[in-house]
Amino acid sequence: MSTLARGVSPLSIFRSRPPLRTRVAAASLAAAAVLSGCSVGGDKKAAPLPTSVCGGLPTDQVTDLLPQGTLTVREDQRPEPRYxxxxxxxxxxxxxxxxxVQPLNMSGSDLVQLAGATTSAAAPLLARDSSLNGMVGPDDAWVTRECKLSIGGELKPVGMLVRARVLDGAPSDHREELADLVARLATKVNASAKCGLPAPSDPEPVLPAPARLPVTDANVCWYVDPNLLGPAAQGDQRARWSSSVTPNYAFGPAVNPGGYVQTCDLFYDNRPVLSFTAVGGYLAPTTEVPGERGRLTQRVTSPAPDDEAAAQADAAVGAVVAAVNGRRADDPATPDTDESCLTAYRMSRGQAAPEEVLGVPVEPLFRAFVAGAQAPVGDREINCPVAxxxxxxFG
Structure with missing residues (x-):
């Protein structure tokens, strides 16, 4: 396993680790869904509120993230034993x-769009004992861990995605608060769903958002020559560009966060316009590809968001315009896709990109990024090469 250190390039954070198991028999999950009885009809409960909400989170910690006004609570699902x-x-x-909270293979677009929704302002969200693994940004925190579900009469560990977000609020940075709340949520669900595993440990301290740096003649996003940006970054226009990269984490014993997302964002006139992302481990197989955004929605205000909510989510995180995956050759000992080594590379473009940026050539930029990520550096292993x-x- 490898320690994450500041300044490390994307692929150096992806090493082999025991996979987070995601495969569950469809019949067993369907039965669990029938037995859950978790719907409360989406009814909203107006203030005064109880001392805890959302399965046991302290109400005051949650409401501190919201503006003053009339508060309502809507609970669409609640954990049941083994679900x-x-x-x-x-x-x-x-x-x-x-x-x-959902088992990973039932998380739908929440999981598929996770990489696209993770900006360079996000940082690793980890527990020292590996009981939590995820990321936290200014308004979105997520972690994965396992829960033992009853499958075919046996208890088997299955990965679940735990997420806490602030939506449609004024721009602000809630990373510390959301990191604490998503860790608490994982603990509460672990107990209420009777996951049969020790409670997760506390998360490590959260890194602040990275500084945004001006684009010079040096490579940006680790490997990309800024001249590849074309006329939009030539001459005096170069000063209109800046970039930031996901901060890495180094602490204590070596860790290996197999689902980490490494992102570099490019800004034009302070607007996020292009992003390069490398995704490793169990998140890679599901990561969105060009053209998929139009038929996906994020769970915004309910498990089945309306068209307006879906459009807001789409506009917030842009659209994927280039994709390629790397994977290790099939190993007879691990034949299933989610048991094999996978890496996903993606390039996204902001929905509100100005006309100058719309002319930036996608393919040479993306190929340069992937080529750089694949090039050996020192003793860095490339576990999941692009074949x-x-x-x-390309979209």
Whole structure:
């Protein structure tokens, strides 16, 4: 396993680790869903509120994230023994705190769009004993851990996604508060769903958002020559660009956060316009590809958001315009896809990109990024190379 250190390039953070198990028999999950009885009809409960909400989170910690006003709570799902499903929304005006938990293979677009929703302002969210693994940004925190579900009469560990978000609020940085709340949520679900595993340990301290740096003649996003940005970054226009990269974490004993997302964002006139992302481990197989955004929605205000909520989510995180995956050759000992080594590379473009940036050539930029990520550096291992016959997708 490898320690994350500041300044490390994307692929150096991805090493082999025991996979987070995600495969569950469909029949067993369907039965669990029937037995959950978790719906409360989406009814909203107005203030005064109880001392805890969303499966046991302290009400005052949640409401501190919201503007003053009339508070409502909507709980669509609650955990049941051996079924860790939760969806809860606490709202004040147009701002909501949303808590959600689902087995990974039932998390739908929450999981698929996770890499695209993770900006360079996010940082690793880890527990020293590896009981939590995820990321936290200014308004979105997520972790994964396991829960033992009854499958075919046996208790088997299955990965689950735990997420806490603030939606549609004024721009602000809640990373410390959300890190604490998502860790508490994981602990509460572990107990209420009777996951049969020790409670997760506390998360490590959260790194602040990285500084945004001006784009010079040096490579940006680790490997990309800024001249590849074309006329939009030539001459005096170069001063209109800046970049930031996901901060890495170094602490104590070596850790290996197999689902880490490494992102570099490029800004033009202080607007996020292009992003390069490397995703490793159990998140990689599901990561969105070009053209998929139009048929996906994020769970914003309910498990089935309306068209307006879906459009807001789409506009917030942009669209994938290039993709390629790397994977280790099939190993007879680990034939299943989610048991094999996988890495996903993605390039995204902001929905509000100005005309100058719309003309930036996607393919040479993306190929330069992937080539740089694949190049050996020192003793860095490349566990998941992009094969010569890999499928490159451009949108």
């Amino acid at each position: 860790p499903a939760l969806h809860c929304e606490v709202s004040s005006g147009d701002t909501s705190f949303v808590a959600s 010569p016959d890999a499928s490159w997708q």
